[in-house]
Amino acid sequence: MGLLDWLFGSRKSALEQEPFAQGTRGPSSPPHWERSERGNPALIFDNRRITVFEQDRGWKFCIAKIKDDNDPFFSEVYDTEDAAKYEALARVSGQVSKYTTRSHDLKSARKDRWEEQIADRAKLFEDLSAALLAASNVTDLRKIESKVSSQLKQASWQITQYYRDGVAPSLVEKAEDLEKNLQAMLSAVEARIAEFKSRRRKPTDTSP
Structure with a gap:
């Protein structure tokens, strides 16, 4: 049949x-x-x-x-x-459409969530920047490193989804800039960690 x-x-x-x-x-x-x-x-x-x-x-x-x-x-x-x-x-x-499909509604809901997430990530970046300036030891830096790495892993696939779900172009551009800034921050954190470690390995001068 x-x-x-x-x-x-x-x-x-x-x-x-x-x-x-x-x-x-x-x-x-x-x-x-x-x-x-x-x-x-x-x-x-x-x-x-x-x-x-x-x-x-x-x-x-x-x-x-x-x-x-x-x-x-x-x-x-x-x-x-x-x-x-x-x-x-x-x-x-030929009448005007009145209702939306379920897939359209789901896409719209995802779009709203993505846009909220971009704003949240921007705020988190500001907080992490302040934390990086205040970090005084490797433990503090490791915490920042973990959060930055997590955000980068998410951003790597989420930005593609932003395009698919119709996120505003200006916000997609903002998200892409945030990803670049997070990558730069990760490099800075790793450099600070390496610096702290090198200080600990530096031999103490015991000459009279």
Whole structure:
């Protein structure tokens, strides 16, 4: 059984016998949805069969030609059945979209978290800079080194994700600058540690 058969059923339904008013309505005037043979909300609009169905813990819609469509359109997941119905009709009738897909919402949430994280990293860099100036022994420097190394490991893959999730270009640039500054800081910390160690190894002058 093909996916379209699963959505629509194998027999010609009453839905195809009495199609919904061809092209005369859109999302602003909700039509009466019928049920396909498989029990999915469905209707005919402008010679297209629209079917809404549950999948991936949400709702999708399919738009296909009434007969012999080998390339139907499948939407992404929406949170509710009503959202999927609205967006399906908006797509075929040219109406303005009202709802966003779940993937869009997740991407937007990630974008917000990334932008907050960049601000947090900038503040941490300031704190670490102050700590580096105040460090008076190897133990203090090792603590700074550990935090800087951890931030660099995260930054190495997060910046790529910033681009994917649509973080503001100015903030991505700021993140890239922070990564460079952290790398410079790590080098400075390592140099300070080496300096402290060399002092401890320096032989004491015992000559009279």
